[in-house]
Amino acid sequence: MMTTQQGSLDTAAPLAPDITAPAPPEGLSAAQRLLSLQRRFPLVQLLLTVAVLGWGAAAMPGFLDPTSLRSVLVLCALTGLASIGQTLVVLIRGIDLSLAGFIVAGAVTVTQFGDVPGVPLPVMLVLAVVCGGATGGLVGYLCHRFAIHPIIVTLAAGSIAVGVTAVLSGGGTGAGAPGWVVRLSAPMSSTFGLPVPPVVVIWGLAVVAVSVLLHRTRSGRRLLATGASPVAAELAHISTRKVWVTVYAVSAALAILAGVVLAGFAGNVDNRLGNPYLFQSIAAVVLGGTAFGGPGSYTRTTVGVLLLTTVSTVLVGLGFQEADQQILNGVVILAAMALYGRERRLRDQV
Amino acid sequence: MPTHPLTTGPEAVLAVDGLRKHFGPTVALQDAALRLFPGEVHALVGENGSGKSTLVKILSGVHRPDTGSMTVGGRAFAPRNPAQALRAGIDTVFQEVLGVENRTVLDNLWLGADRPLRPVARDAGRREKAAEVLAALLVTPPPLDAPFGSLQLSDRQACGIARSLLRDPRVLILDEATSALDLDTRTRLFTLVKERAAQGMSVVLITHRMDEIREIGDRVTVLRSGRTVGTLGADWDHDEMIRLMTGGAHLVPPADSSEPAACDPAERPVVLRVTGSRLRPGGQPCHAEFRRGEIVGLAGLEGHGQDEFLRLLLGHGDTEGVVRTEGDGEHRVTDPRRARDLGIAYVARDRRGESILPWMSILDNFAVATADRDVRGGLLSEAAAERRFAHYVERLAIKYGRSSDAVTTLSGGNQQKVVIARWLAADPEILLLNDPTRGIDVGAKRDLYRLLRELSAQGLTVVMLSSEVDEHVELMDRVLVFREGSLAAGLARTELDRERLVDAFFDGAAVTA
Amino acid sequence: MSAVDQRAPAIRRSPGAHFTRHTCLFALALATALLIANLALQPRFGVTAQLAAVAPLGIAAMASVPSIMSGRGGIDLSVSPLMTLSGLLYATRLQPGGLGGYVALPLLMLVGAVVGTVTGLLVVVGRLQPIVVSLAMFFVLTGLDLKLSPSPTTISGSWMAGFAGSMGPVPGGLVALAVPAALWLLVSRLTTYGSLLRSVGGNDVTAFTSGVPVGAVRVLAYALGGAMAAVGGLVLIGLASTAEAGTSGSYTLIAIAAVALGGLPLQGGAGGIANALAGAAAIYLLQSLLGVLQVSQTWLQVIYGALLVGAVLFGAIAAREVKKGR
Known part of the structure; x- marks a missing residue:
């Protein structure tokens, strides 16, 4: 919103005294400071998460037991892992609907291709990730080269990914995931002695890694600049096409990996396995306060995931039905958008 | 009826008083006033950023004023959107808002005439009327059913004007709407405007071209720093207008006053050479040389080739003849990346659209083109960027709160300084600037001029496109003038003054001022 | 497929015809080829049954058209749950309430228009991204659907059964497609609205400064989509x-x-329901053909994805040629 408001200054070609630099931070009231903090970090969302947890604890005895907390964390981690790619894509003003397809592709790979003679499963997985990445890269290239809205191309790519894996696997859905994959997300398993399932640890590491990558490396800076202003980024000698290709490739590769983990969690794999995660990933990104083209970060998405998951867990626990959750999802996304993602007024574009 | 004491006649069709408008912390209009009488052509002049466009946008209903009064025909006038302004008979042609590309010329001419969900007008009269106005404006009017997107810029602008003329407005506002018209069309437009004025239509004309004001202007109102500083009668005097516009102050002391040139410019080495490149297919080949430490202006009427020339130096277009010379070495500037490697940096024209990264921090905006230098142990170090930035903060007098604030919290002038710092940090030997003082305040302008002087004294070659005649006169060592898509003339410091320069825009034919 | 063939010429006569024809050409040719193939391979390729089967997709695609045409990334992802909402309202409210007759149709279209208006207002007044707003609406409406009827409600013997067969001498599917199409053509051809919608979608800033009520035009686009x-x-x-x-x-x-396969330009301002119908026909006929050939459903996904990419590439390159050509 800040950006929107300030953006309007320039249209007026203002002639202002040169003292319009913002007042020093001491001059800000407490409310303004909180507001400015909220713009940088989804504070309200975090507080809401805590409040919802408290509500759950008050209403349901045993809600804060380690066992049930672990389950919540696993759910968070699964959504969180599925949302990494979406965060990156939204930051460059795109959207990735192929997520669902690549999740299915990853899940099918790990459940169906475990017994291919001569090819050990890890090799198979690497192959899947590489193929997925290449497809994603192609998606990014086509969108950028021909200025096509990614919604269509990613939709098609997801469909192709599901189709190809199904054809290769002969459409079978019999076999389950290998034990080690199941253990990744089994709530009662532990990680090197830590009392949390491996998937949660993986997610924690991913949060750190993605954040460092986004905000502390040149590649991350190029990505953010591409989202902030493609034209300015290109003029600053950033190859925005390379950024698009890379981001979509990474998003697809990560979705394949997320699919592998999900296969272990879900037990049986079908073509619709990825759909809820696709919608949740968009919801989490928006809810965390990442706007199309930025500002945003994976940390914000993480908070979005926490809120989204705790709310739905508590609602389920309290006997609310899927219907109420869906409605709440929608309302929450709208509220988050109203806070962050408003566009410029038409009159400021004249 | 108007009651304001300043009213000079009861019959003013449009009266504006004490108009004020701010955008965030920036005051765009402080105290604007205007009296427009029936049948007069009233020129509105002022430097870039004086508030002309804000005033026009308020009159046309795009923006709403904070305070102030407006009356049309004696009745209070407070349009909430362009539709209401149009209904009151105020019709504006904007410079850059021309038409809908995928609709036909006819649709574009009648755009906005219909309200939604009314029966489609099967009015053959519409075609005739549209054809009539177009025929009056253009020697070869485009077919009414041609897609608007297929028209040349000049024809597009003519269609924008035709749209307004079709509505028979009480007040027609032409906001730099004649800039792209070819000479023929402009003459026809002025004839048409005079005819309509004789029938009672009033015209507000915003233009940079003195000859246009001379030709059809009845009176002139001058804006400076968001205030109306005076209205001149038909006998207006050129010098007085300039004095009103600039407040009498020259932005920089004339170049030859204090510091004599270190050495004869002609003896300095050539750093960039253009031989025989064409700016447009079919245009004349251009020849130009740029020497170390020069400040060279690119001038001409809007859209006459200076943009293409600047882009050429940056490695776009017909770069066959663009050569960077360093010592004995010669390297062709083939593309923008090559240009960067050869020490050429470019500050784009549209600050908001092409330069700044809106939500990113001041520091990120500064470092984006040179981030490689801030890598410590594989990661970007903010401290390193901060240290590099500090140097330029001082040098460019950039005023900001914290370097982690979004760049959009800065004023336009300071944003532009950050952008210039971005490119200076790349240690260029040639700096290309595309109208960098557009829409920035006088103080920042002064800082920028001073900086460019300093840099050129240290050996930086500056090539700067500017749409302000005064800027060329005050700042440049020499000016290249473009006309009809070709490099038409070069003026050296010694022969550079306002009249000669404007004269050169028109091949010496059209100027009397 | 007569629905497509009849409607296309009507579009061609319009001013933007050149471009429209260009964009839906690909899907039309594809649909025609697939139709011939289907007819050749299926001796009992009944028009009535096929029209009925293609109708829901055709309607969903048509309902997506106005919002996309309104420009600025306009899109309505909530069309599908809105369709379901309408059916559920009939089953759980109107029919039990004695409004099960033909009167239900205008009533439900009104409800659809109201829901669309809400979406449109959120986009226009809230200045929010259409794709996210309509995704949120997708959630809200899906939730409402579940609330209305957690388990399927069976309805038999209603007049809607005619949609699957014939209504008088006319195939029911054709009637089903004709109702929203008629609404669209009525509003966009007989009133000034169609022209304004194209202008707003083409360049909203110009339309705004020319006095077009851009916001109202946009909201109405979503409302129309909802009613359809x-x-x-x-x-x-x-x-x-x-x-x-x-x-x-x-x-x-x-x-x-x-819609994309039909070549509707996603940046708005051009095209029409012909694009939606051509695209829907092509997809449906492809599914049908692959079914006849006993190609597994899995291949369908691949072919359908590849087609989609092909179609948008075709559209993008064609648009580029048009631009170059001037």
């Missing part, structure tokens, strides 16, 4: 004799795919 979608719910009941919340998400993505 509402028809789809009744058709679904006619086909399946049940109304269930499970169909909420069924047509979301495939409707967008149909």
Whole structure:
């Protein structure tokens, strides 16, 4: 919103005294400071998460037991892992609907291709990730080269990914995931002695890694600049096409990996396995306060995931039905958008 | 009826008083006033950023004023959107808002005439009327059913004007709407405007071209720093207008006053050479040389080739003849990346659209083109960027709160300084600037001029496109003038003054001022 | 497929015809080829049954058109749950309430228009991204659908059964497609609205400064889409004799795919329902053909994805040629 408001200054070609630099931070009231903090970090969302947890604890005895907390964390981690790619894509003003397809592709790979003679499963997985990445890269290239809205191309790519894996696997859905994959997300398993399932640890590491990558490396800076202003980024000698290709490739590769983990969690794999995660990933990104083209970060998405998951867990626990959750999802996304993602007024574009 | 004491006649069709408008912390209009009488052509002049466009946008209903009064025909006038302004008979042609590309010329001419969900007008009269106005404006009017997107810029602008003329407005506002018209069309437009004025239509004309004001202007109102500083009668005097516009102050002391040139410019080495490149297919080949430490202006009427020339130096277009010379070495500037490697940096024209990264921090905006230098142990170090930035903060007098604030919290002038710092940090030997003082305040302008002087004294070659005649006169060592898509003339410091320069825009034919 | 063939010439006569014809050409040619193939391979390729089967997709695709045409990234992902909502409202409210007759159709279209208006207002007044707003609406409507009827409601013997067969001498599917199409043509051809919508979608800033009420035009686009979608719910009941919340998400993505395959320019301002119908026909006929050839459903996904990419590439390159040509 800040950006929107300030953006309007320039249209007026203002002639202002040169003292319009913002007042020093001491001059800000407490409310303004909180507001400015909220713009940088989804504070309200975090507080809401805590409040919802408290509500759950008050209403349901045993809600804060380690066992049930672990389950919540696993759910968070699964959504969180599925949302990494979406965060990156939204930051460059795109959207990735192929997520669902690549999740299915990853899940099918790990459940169906475990017994291919001569090819050990890890090799198979690497192959899947590489193929997925290449497809994603192609998606990014086509969108950028021909200025096509990614919604269509990613939709098609997801469909192709599901189709190809199904054809290769002969459409079978019999076999389950290998034990080690199941253990990744089994709530009662532990990680090197830590009392949390491996998937949660993986997610924690991913949060750190993605954040460092986004905000502390040149590649991350190029990505953010591409989202902030493609034209300015290109003029600053950033190859925005390379950024698009890379981001979509990474998003697809990560979705394949997320699919592998999900296969272990879900037990049986079908073509619709990825759909809820696709919608949740968009919801989490928006809810965390990442706007199309930025500002945003994976940390914000993480908070979005926490809120989204705790709310739905508590609602389920309290006997609310899927219907109420869906409605709440929608309302929450709208509220988050109203806070962050408003566009410029038409009159400021004249 | 108007009651304001300043009213000079009861019959003013449009009266504006004490108009004020701010955008965030920036005051765009402080105290604007205007009296427009029936049948007069009233020129509105002022430097870039004086508030002309804000005033026009308020009159046309795009923006709403904070305070102030407006009356049309004696009745209070407070349009909430362009539709209401149009209904009151105020019709504006904007410079850059021309038409809908995928609709036909006819649709574009009648755009906005219909309200939604009314029966489609099967009015053959519409075609005739549209054809009539177009025929009056253009020697070869485009077919009414041609897609608007297929028209040349000049024809597009003519269609924008035709749209307004079709509505028979009480007040027609032409906001730099004649800039792209070819000479023929402009003459026809002025004839048409005079005819309509004789029938009672009033015209507000915003233009940079003195000859246009001379030709059809009845009176002139001058804006400076968001205030109306005076209205001149038909006998207006050129010098007085300039004095009103600039407040009498020259932005920089004339170049030859204090510091004599270190050495004869002609003896300095050539750093960039253009031989025989064409700016447009079919245009004349251009020849130009740029020497170390020069400040060279690119001038001409809007859209006459200076943009293409600047882009050429940056490695776009017909770069066959663009050569960077360093010592004995010669390297062709083939593309923008090559240009960067050869020490050429470019500050784009549209600050908001092409330069700044809106939500990113001041520091990120500064470092984006040179981030490689801030890598410590594989990661970007903010401290390193901060240290590099500090140097330029001082040098460019950039005023900001914290370097982690979004760049959009800065004023336009300071944003532009950050952008210039971005490119200076790349240690260029040639700096290309595309109208960098557009829409920035006088103080920042002064800082920028001073900086460019300093840099050129240290050996930086500056090539700067500017749409302000005064800027060329005050700042440049020499000016290249473009006309009809070709490099038409070069003026050296010694022969550079306002009249000669404007004269050169028109091949010496059209100027009397 | 006569629906497509009849409607296309009507579009061609319009001013933007050149471009429209260009964009839906690909899908039309594809649909025609697939139709011939289907007719050759299936001796009993009954027009009535096929029209009925293609109707829901055709309606969902048509309902997606106005919002996309309105420009600025306009899109409505909530069309599919809105269709289901309409069907469920009929099953759980109107029919038990004695409004099960033909009167239900205008009533439900009104409800659809109201829902669309809400979406449109959020986009226009809230200045929010259409894709996210309509995704949120997708959630809200899906939730409402589940609330209305957690389990499928069976309806038999209603007048909607005619959609699956014939209504008088006319195939029911054709009627189903004709209702929203008629609404669209009525509003966009007989009133100034169509022209304004194209202008707003083409360049909203110019339209705004020329005095066009841009916001109202946009909101109305979403409302129209909503009203058109509402028809789809009744058709679904006619086909399946049940109304269930499970169909909420069924047509979301495939409707967008149909529209894109039909060549509707996603940046707005051009095209029309011909694009939607051509795209829907092509997708449906492809599915049907692959079914006849006993190609597994899995291949369908691949072919359908490849087609989609091919179609948008075709559109993008064609648009580029048009630009170059001037």
